[in-house]
Amino acid sequence: MEHYRSYMDRVKLSPEEHRALMDALEGKGRPARRPSPARWVTAAACLALVCAAAFGMWRLAGLPVGDTGPGQALEEVPGGQNTAGPETTDPAAPGTEPIAADRDSEYVLSPQDPFDGQPHSSFNIQGVEYGDAPEICASIAYPDGWFEEQLTRTQMVELLGGPGAEDAPWSLYWVGYDITGKAVYDGEGNLWQLWLTGVSRSDSRNGFTLTVRPGDYPLTDMIDPDQTATDLHGVTVYGTKGGRYGWDGSGEMGYVYEITMMSGDAGLTFEARQVEEEDAEYLCTQAANTFAGTKLHLDSLLVYGGEIPDWGSERPTWEEAMADEKFGAYVPLYVPDGFAFEEARREWGQDRDYLTLFWYGYYTSISIDIWDADTWGDFTLTDPADREKYDVSLYTTPYADSVPEEYRQEFDNPVFAIEDVTPEVIAARMRYVDGDSGDVDGWRGDFSVYYESENVLVRYSLDGVTPQEAYDLILKEYDVLPGMVP
Known part of the structure; x- marks a missing residue:
């Protein structure tokens, strides 16, 4: 959905x-x-x-x-x-x-x-x-x-x-x-x-x-x-x-x-x-x-005559989100300095099942969406070898003018299998922006990570997070990756 x-x-x-x-x-x-x-x-x-x-x-x-x-x-x-x-x-x-x-x-x-x-x-x-x-x-x-x-x-x-x-x-x-x-x-x-x-x-x-x-x-x-x-x-x-x-x-x-x-x-x-x-x-x-x-x-x-789909909507704390039975393992145990937790939302209903979290800093933000992949919709896993499909350093902004049309859809939202996630792959999705009117200089990037064993997709949208911090945000605190058998 x-x-x-x-x-x-x-x-x-x-x-x-x-x-x-x-x-x-x-x-x-x-x-x-x-x-x-x-x-x-x-x-x-x-x-x-x-x-x-x-x-x-x-x-x-x-x-x-x-x-x-x-x-x-x-x-x-x-x-x-x-x-x-x-x-x-x-x-x-x-x-x-x-x-x-x-x-x-x-x-x-x-x-x-x-x-x-x-x-x-x-x-x-x-x-x-x-x-x-x-x-x-x-x-x-x-x-x-x-x-x-x-x-x-x-x-x-x-x-x-x-x-x-x-x-x-x-x-x-x-x-x-x-x-x-x-x-x-x-x-x-x-x-x-x-x-x-x-x-x-x-x-x-x-x-x-x-x-x-x-x-x-x-x-x-x-x-x-x-x-x-x-x-x-x-x-x-x-x-x-x-x-x-x-x-x-x-x-x-x-x-x-x-x-x-x-x-x-x-x-x-x-x-x-x-x-x-x-x-x-x-x-x-x-x-x-x-x-x-x-x-x-x-x-x-005016009134639906069939069976109303089961649904629920909650606003958990950070701690409650980490304890979520389905998605808690994908919630970071920490975020970089300078960010304060703003809110989380747990939602399920007709063809949707997700947990989303937000942290904000000074003109900076971290947004993480954790989805049951069956309710995310169709997506294609991006091969790290196909850098032209995700590497922001290969193109100039606005991307609509520089990214070839045949790559544009995947480029806008690349999805990497967790086993393919490396510091180099994440760095390729991050760009440093300076001189942007009304904003502060810093790193920006977005990407998604797919955990096949649990069929979970995690979407990251980051502003003010360095490439290394972005990589650490996914992996640093885990001895065993979420959704993987030790």
């Missing part, structure tokens, strides 16, 4: 995540229920969201509300416009191969065109004003005992169109997209938030994210009192254009538009990411008008 949402499920998809989603859709049967937990960094109880300075705030997106069924026209909107809809054939962009998806999967919604490709218009569509998005970083803590469930096509259709609906409302213009959804519940089985994510079948760079939170705006969505707003049916719609959206290696940039609104008892955001700016704006405007005139049917999703 993803790390304790340092989240989501993210949710604002990068091109790599787009491709991963489409890969899942290509498979037969049920797609993967959730991404690898190695995509999440446990930071106490909080999910650290990406600060997207290039195009504004990294935010989640929301869901609609109202009565309009899939084949019904929107109610007349005063001051509305007669606007033609986008091409339903969704032609592939030049140089982009069409993407095949398993549209028969019960977990994929692929809206159909009720007009069979014939030209038509959306009447009485009111325009939405879009202002610049603020550049903000936000954090969000998932509720105690959270767990997630993938939504079926039937659940998604009912959510958007109500009981008995056969498809998503045509007025959203989602024809040509494959949509998957997930709901996150708290430990008591109450709906916390849910997401729908759409990816274009003809060009995976085009997509959207829809998020709903019962009773209020989706968490992490900051509403500025001076933010650009439009009145639709008496509903205030906040519109933002978040800037450009880039695709690694393609040299092309897309556009990000977003709406935020309350609709009935639900708060929602809808974010469109498109190669063409007019398409991003159009999808958001259609969504705003649809959601202002329709009702989101959440009743069947």
